[in-house]
Amino acid sequence: MKYFILLPLFAAVFASKSPRLKFVVHGPPRFHFSKPENYISLYHQEGSDRLYVGGQAMIYVLSFTDRGVRDLQIPAASDETAKATCMAKAAPPKMECDNFITVIQKVNDTFVVCGTNAGSPRCWMLVNDTVLTDVQGNGQIAAATDLSPPYPSQTSISLIADGSLYSALSSVGGHSGSIRRTFGTQKLLKSENIWLLNPQFAGAAVIPSAVKDKEEIYFFFSEFNKTARVDEEPYRARIGRVCMVDEGGIKAVLADSWTTFMKARVMCGAGSSQQQYNNIKQAVVLTAQDKRAGVLYGLFSNPWGRTVICAYSIEDIDQAFSTSKLRGYSSSFMGNRPGMCIRKNSTAGGHNDVKNLGLMRYHPEIEDVIRPMGVAPLDLPSDDQITHTAADIVLTVNDEHYSVLYLGTEQGKVLKVLHTSEEAFVISQYSLFHNEGPVLNMAIDSQKGHLYVGTAMEVQRLPLADCGRYGDTCRECILSRDPYCAWDKFRRRCITIPPGYNITSGALIQHLDQSNSSVCGQAAALKQRKTSPREVVVARNTSVFLPCPVRSFRASYRWEKDNCIKNYPCLFSGDFCVLGPAVDVPLREGVFRCMATEDGFKVEVISFRLVNDGGLLAASLVSTLGPSLLLAAATLWLH
Ligand SMILES: *[C@@H]1O[C@H](CO)[C@@H](O)[C@H](O)[C@H]1NC(C)=O
Ligand SMILES: *[C@@H]1O[C@H](CO)[C@@H](O)[C@H](O)[C@H]1NC(C)=O
Ligand SMILES: *[C@@H]1O[C@H](CO)[C@@H](O)[C@H](O)[C@H]1NC(C)=O
Ligand SMILES: *[C@@H]1O[C@H](CO)[C@@H](O)[C@H](O)[C@H]1NC(C)=O
Ligand SMILES: *[C@@H]1O[C@H](CO)[C@@H](O)[C@H](O)[C@H]1NC(C)=O
Ligand SMILES: *[C@@H]1O[C@H](CO)[C@@H](O)[C@H](O)[C@H]1NC(C)=O
Ligand SMILES: *[C@@H]1O[C@H](CO)[C@@H](O)[C@H](O)[C@H]1NC(C)=O
Numbered sequence: 001m002k003y004f005i006l007l008p009l010f011a012a013v014f015a016s017k018s019p020r021l022k023f024v025v026h027g028p029p030r031f032h033f034s035k036p037e038n039y040i041s042l043y044h045q046e047g048s049d050r051l052y053v054g055g056q057a058m059i060y061v062l063s064f065t066d067r068g069v070r071d072l073q074i075p076a077a078s079d080e081t082a083k084a085t086c087m088a089k090a091a092p093p094k095m096e097c098d099n100f101i102t103v104i105q106k107v108n109d110t111f112v113v114c115g116t117n118a119g120s121p122r123c124w125m126l127v128n129d130t131v132l133t134d135v136q137g138n139g140q141i142a143a144a145t146d147l148s149p150p151y152p153s154q155t156s157i158s159l160i161a162d163g164s165l166y167s168a169l170s171s172v173g174g175h176s177g178s179i180r181r182t183f184g185t186q187k188l189l190k191s192e193n194i195w196l197l198n199p200q201f202a203g204a205a206v207i208p209s210a211v212k213d214k215e216e217i218y219f220f221f222s223e224f225n226k227t228a229r230v231d232e233e234p235y236r237a238r239i240g241r242v243c244m245v246d247e248g249g250i251k252a253v254l255a256d257s258w259t260t261f262m263k264a265r266v267m268c269g270a271g272s273s274q275q276q277y278n279n280i281k282q283a284v285v286l287t288a289q290d291k292r293a294g295v296l297y298g299l300f301s302n303p304w305g306r307t308v309i310c311a312y313s314i315e316d317i318d319q320a321f322s323t324s325k326l327r328g329y330s331s332s333f334m335g336n337r338p339g340m341c342i343r344k345n346s347t348a349g350g351h352n353d354v355k356n357l358g359l360m361r362y363h364p365e366i367e368d369v370i371r372p373m374g375v376a377p378l379d380l381p382s383d384d385q386i387t388h389t390a391a392d393i394v395l396t397v398n399d400e401h402y403s404v405l406y407l408g409t410e411q412g413k414v415l416k417v418l419h420t421s422e423e424a425f426v427i428s429q430y431s432l433f434h435n436e437g438p439v440l441n442m443a444i445d446s447q448k449g450h451l452y453v454g455t456a457m458e459v460q461r462l463p464l465a466d467c468g469r470y471g472d473t474c475r476e477c478i479l480s481r482d483p484y485c486a487w488d489k490f491r492r493r494c495i496t497i498p499p500g501y502n503i504t505s506g507a508l509i510q511h512l513d514q515s516n517s518s519v520c521g522q523a524a525a526l527k528q529r530k531t532s533p534r535e536v537v538v539a540r541n542t543s544v545f546l547p548c549p550v551r552s553f554r555a556s557y558r559w560e561k562d563n564c565i566k567n568y569p570c571l572f573s574g575d576f577c578v579l580g581p582a583v584d585v586p587l588r589e590g591v592f593r594c595m596a597t598e599d600g601f602k603v604e605v606i607s608f609r610l611v612n613d614g615g616l617l618a619a620s621l622v623s624t625l626g627p628s629l630l631l632a633a634a635t636l637w638l639h
Pocket of ligand 4: 345
């Protein structure tokens, strides 16, 4: 028995938050960079097959098909003088002295591209998808230093809303950080320095409204207090918001600044416990069209680098901004509440406006604190850190909306998560890349059903609906709990819900709120699948290990012998439940079946018939088991 000392005993039931399924994705479509791109910006227009990737001194225009990727590379070198100046400085690492593309955005028909240009940012226009030209033409544009940071390690956000470009630059070194409107026909505006304390931006989103004038933009960022004591948390997560109709103040107050900027503190952690995640790294918002409703997902980290996701109701945040007291101001307001979205009236400008503008200038922070839905972070696997998130709203068979989160990880994997009011259920984990490295960026196309995932080495495209992978039974389809997929009763297949599916036809079934396949009917449950046993010839004096591939990590696995009078636990496992020699395991002759139990139903996964023989062991194993079962060949000679 000395052989088992090194083998960890394996619990037959997996952790409840582990991904239910694990897939390894091979083959195209993927694009491999010829040199590592450690900072990538993405631009993708919904409904297209084209992805623009901004890298180091290069713009990649990638055209995806199901069979491969065509690429066009547009060089965008930095100015020689800028590069020389940068190299002479002590401050940024030398590798940042190049033109890293930080902004690729399409404003109406104008493609705006900006890059760090070795410390002195520059912008261009991308013409005919091929040529970079100097900025010109209609619309006004802010200085390039307001659109792009000087170095790629300084994060920045750009967002298009209603024909205007909004830019947020994080603070670094001598730069204080800013939120601006930088391009378009509306007035160009900026934030006041006192509103933002060393901000590090994590995202931005348009918050729609049934009333056009009430539309807002939310910015997500962390503030960093440099003078915080060692025992104090220096980070604070924030939501800042401005109105899209904002046209700035009056000559005396906030002339070229936002008049509607407000910010709130965002908490992520369990209740008011010490375990708080104060540094927001990235954020995405899911909203319904034209409705002030939806969810904000924020990716947060704590000082030890552990990452979690917190979800917030957009209604809650809106409510706080519309009703909360302003920090440091306790009197009542004169006339309209300041900061509300109202189109500027040129005949106005009376006493109340001046007073309200002053209020906005000096009291932008609201007192209410934004807390997560369900009070705590989502319950997700914690063995890999999350580096990037994307999200989608899925219209399901019964005409309801469900949220699906895509979480890119430090090890180049993508988790697909169903988020319901009850729980976060990890549908699957995809291992995508040849060279595992952190997921740096993602772009989602709900219309076409694609997810683009980028690391420093590669960009890949995944289908959002991937129903064929779940298997060919109703149970497997339903237990996947993938809102994109449903069981077609007539065609007997797990299929993607077709657009415009008519619920009254009753052809498709789904069950998303719990793992419950009773919708498949009793017949399906009783019809137990039998596998035909693979023969294994066991030489005397040898011990054999029987591998059972683990498919669902939410199932429990056992081995049964012959007519299942007794069953045996797995000895050890990676992605296999292995039966091996142990006290009480008569691994000599007979039929051994690996059984997986999930949602109350037992399914046979694989079976082996052991036959005693003095024949040559190695040869017989390989020929009967095939390459996927090499584990079985890990036979050890006893004595
Ligand atoms: C873009 O394409 C049009 C039509 O093919 C051409 O006339 C124009 O010169 C091109 N512009 C540039 C900058 O190459
Ligand atoms: C883009 O189009 C919108 C709507 O047609 C218009 O209001 C806006 O001014 C345009 N922006 C630019 C920069 O031309
Ligand atoms: C930063 O922390 C110090 C020390 O606790 C505190 O006195 C100061 O008010 C904080 N600054 C801000 C802007 O909160
Ligand atoms: C602007 O304000 C004046 C006076 O307060 C009012 O009569 C007028 O209707 C307002 N115009 C708009 C477009 O709201
Ligand atoms: C759905 O199908 C039913 C009957 O099969 C039909 O009466 C109804 O109009 C259809 N609904 C839509 C939205 O097509
Ligand atoms: C599964 O769903 C059926 C019908 O919706 C219900 O009767 C049953 O109690 C559910 N089982 C579990 C374990 O929730
Ligand atoms: C098998 O074991 C027996 C005694 O237990 C020994 O005599 C024999 O040599 C062993 N055979 C092999 C192939 O090791």
